[in-house]
Amino acid sequence: MGVKVLAAMSGGVDSAVATARAVEAGHEVVGVHLALSRAPGTLRTGSRGCCTIEDSMDARRVADMLGIPFYVWDFSERFAQDVVQDFIDEYSEGRTPNPCMRCNQHIKFDAVMERGLALGFDAIATGHYAAVTEGPGGKELHRAATWAKDQSYVLGVLTTEQLEHCYFPLGATPSKDEVRAEAASRGFFVAEKPDSHDICFIPDGDTRGWLAERVGAEKGAVLDTAGDVVGSHQGAHAFTVGQRKGLALGYPAADGKPRFVLEIRPKTNEVVVGPKEALALSELAGSQMSFAGPNPVESGYANAAPGDDFGCEEFACHVQVRAHSDPVPARARISDGELIIRMDAPLLGVSPGQSAVLYVGTRVVGQCTIDRTVSALAPLHA
Amino acid sequence: MGIYLDHQATSPMPLAVREAYLEALEVVGNPSALHQGGRSARALLEGARERVAALVGAHPVEVVFTSGGTEAINTALKGSVWAHHRTHGPASHTAIAATLAEHHATLDAINWLREQEGTHWREVVVNSDAVMDVSSLEHVLSAGDITVVTTLLANNEVGSRQPVESIVALSKAKNVPVHVDAVSAFGYHSVNFRELGADLMSLSAHKVGGPVGTGALLISRTAKDMQALHHGGNQQRSRSGTMDAAGAIAFATALEVRALDREQGQDRLMALRDRLWEGLLAVAPQCVVRGSHDERLPGNLHLTVPGCTGDVLLYLLDEHGIHASTGSACQAGVAEPSHVLLAMGVPAEEAWGAIRLTLSYTTTAEDVERVISVFPDVVERATKAGLAMKARR
Numbered sequence: 001m002g003v004k005v006l007a008a009m010s011g012g013v014d015s016a017v018a019t020a021r022a023v024e025a026g027h028e029v030v031g032v033h034l035a036l037s038r039a040p041g042t043l044r045t046g047s048r049g050c051c052t053i054e055d056s057m058d059a060r061r062v063a064d065m066l067g068i069p070f071y072v073w074d075f076s077e078r079f080a081q082d083v084v085q086d087f088i089d090e091y092s093e094g095r096t097p098n099p100c101m102r103c104n105q106h107i108k109f110d111a112v113m114e115r116g117l118a119l120g121f122d123a124i125a126t127g128h129y130a131a132v133t134e135g136p137g138g139k140e141l142h143r144a145a146t147w148a149k150d151q152s153y154v155l156g157v158l159t160t161e162q163l164e165h166c167y168f169p170l171g172a173t174p175s176k177d178e179v180r181a182e183a184a185s186r187g188f189f190v191a192e193k194p195d196s197h198d199i200c201f202i203p204d205g206d207t208r209g210w211l212a213e214r215v216g217a218e219k220g221a222v223l224d225t226a227g228d229v230v231g232s233h234q235g236a237h238a239f240t241v242g243q244r245k246g247l248a249l250g251y252p253a254a255d256g257k258p259r260f261v262l263e264i265r266p267k268t269n270e271v272v273v274g275p276k277e278a279l280a281l282s283e284l285a286g287s288q289m290s291f292a293g294p295n296p297v298e299s300g301y302a303n304a305a306p307g308d309d310f311g312c313e314e315f316a317c318h319v320q321v322r323a324h325s326d327p328v329p330a331r332a333r334i335s336d337g338e339l340i341i342r343m344d345a346p347l348l349g350v351s352p353g354q355s356a357v358l359y360v361g362t363r364v365v366g367q368c369t370i371d372r373t374v375s376a377l378a379p380l381h382a
Numbered sequence: 383m384g385i386y387l388d389h390q391a392t393s394p395m396p397l398a399v400r401e402a403y404l405e406a407l408e409v410v411g412n413p414s415a416l417h418q419g420g421r422s423a424r425a426l427l428e429g430a431r432e433r434v435a436a437l438v439g440a441h442p443v444e445v446v447f448t449s450g451g452t453e454a455i456n457t458a459l460k461g462s463v464w465a466h467h468r469t470h471g472p473a474s475h476t477a478i479a480a481t482l483a484e485h486h487a488t489l490d491a492i493n494w495l496r497e498q499e500g501t502h503w504r505e506v507v508v509n510s511d512a513v514m515d516v517s518s519l520e521h522v523l524s525a526g527d528i529t530v531v532t533t534l535l536a537n538n539e540v541g542s543r544q545p546v547e548s549i550v551a552l553s554k555a556k557n558v559p560v561h562v563d564a565v566s567a568f569g570y571h572s573v574n575f576r577e578l579g580a581d582l583m584s585l586s587a588h589k590v591g592g593p594v595g596t597g598a599l600l601i602s603r604t605a606k607d608m609q610a611l612h613h614g615g616n617q618q619r620s621r622s623g624t625m626d627a628a629g630a631i632a633f634a635t636a637l638e639v640r641a642l643d644r645e646q647g648q649d650r651l652m653a654l655r656d657r658l659w660e661g662l663l664a665v666a667p668q669c670v671v672r673g674s675h676d677e678r679l680p681g682n683l684h685l686t687v688p689g690c691t692g693d694v695l696l697y698l699l700d701e702h703g704i705h706a707s708t709g710s711a712c713q714a715g716v717a718e719p720s721h722v723l724l725a726m727g728v729p730a731e732e733a734w735g736a737i738r739l740t741l742s743y744t745t746t747a748e749d750v751e752r753v754i755s756v757f758p759d760v761v762e763r764a765t766k767a768g769l770a771m772k773a774r775r
Binding site for chain 2: 030069071072111114117118
């Protein structure tokens, strides 16, 4: 039996095919394009960016071909506040945010979903490559059939309630090529439309330049781990933890080895550099956490921690810290309102602000935004 | 088809118009060609011009067919400024008197003229019903520098009729030409161009059941030369390009059908609109009807629903098979609060909840009752969605 589905249509090929599949599955589908930019570009510029007027026209054309109603919802105010400003604030704090996750968390699966549910829709469909399955304890989020296109990482922020209303028609598709072929066979001219990359609100891809205009670029010191000044920089925001290139240090390290960014200290406008080994982390932790479906105790992965209402003892899992990085084996526990993840082997170059998404097998258990990291070298490196 | 209550956006083409249109399309020949086919086409075109002229109280030579209302308005305003420049030099001072509640075709053309030609915009105030304040126009005219005054015949969103007679009289007294944008109103109000005494008037065929892509600019014999499109100098040099004989025939036929409908059905149309008005307010008393209550287009009902947004109301009405509009323009489909409501002094918060229902002579009593019967559900769900949005602001 069909349900009422609100299909988020970006104007790209994935959401076009996802919407078509939702229609074909017999659901009552309405398309919605989210206007997120305050001043959308008129036309696409290369493959980058999204939310241009041309994108909204592409989405509308597909909706018309499918014979479904189509609306454009303006979420530019919310997007400017919850995603763009958050991005600037996080960088100002020396953290490395993931704006796509913030958008999923605050816009697509929150503001849009809430409005959709209020209008009587049962589910929000998107073109994400991920799968929602029915587990013994309720809905579960899993990786897509093909890991190469898997987007479960950026959906790691979904909560149990949100998962109840998520519908990902592309979750079982073996490849992007297949989606493009399907789009072509349906006569969608977006079949060959290039993928969007990078950060949609920085269309030219120059994140450093974009941030410099907003955060301000001030000259500051580059320090080594001993606290000695080894160089200068033109603005701390231009660096990310783990970065090696572009440090422009005048002379080599005493041991002659390359140096990497270990830490950014926005308050003092300092960048700390050191050897690669110093990037190695043994532990990640954060208090802003969420669980997609049953939590670790409910899932039977972990025992409840005695004397800690929301805590749990360590359980085996994998942790992934970027959209396209490999998951690594780890053990996680919840203690005093903090999700603490201990990697089995040291993990290199992770910055506060990134999200640590936990997996058990293909299942997304939950995530936290990383607040602090523990170096594999020093016992306490906050 | 569902219940169509968006006649001011476009009005369906009656059978008689479709038949006349198709028949005219069979004639092969460019009306400018000298051969038999060309002469036949020209005969159709000029016949249509005479019929349109007769129905709007103009002389045929005053009727210039255009591609529609937008072109007519652009030609009138740009043509007035350029005519002034031709006479007084390209750098001469030009100024247009207009309110902020005009149609976007007017507003955008004036803004273009400001940027490109240095034309000044002299703002004339509207009251809370979007009716032009005549004393404000008098004040604007007193500066003595106005090139052209432009006004709607009736506001296309909230339906308020404008005091065009006074506007023309005041302007004539100062020797200033007047352009009347009658696009959305002339299907509901009989118009007599000569009696009104305006210099320019814009019309559009599809608003009265004619084809999209056809319209007219009425240019009085005493007005200056309007030249916006150049190629060959057809139609009194005002509008070059191959003339659309079939479109003109369909336009003339639509106007005739509409004139008859208006004569026979005006009271019925107003009664239906008033029933809708009363019925919607009875089931949703929080709604506010915008625009003039007494002097408004017979088929127009415009209201704002507190706590709702227009796009959501439209979606929910559409779900019930009811075709309505917010009445205002949108940028790439993104709803914006109506500039007309803002000009009327309606707070943006309230302006978001605008909805325009426009009836015409094909609207039935059953249509109206059906809208009234689903309205409580629509408002309830739209309010819920509105609350959800508000809670997260």
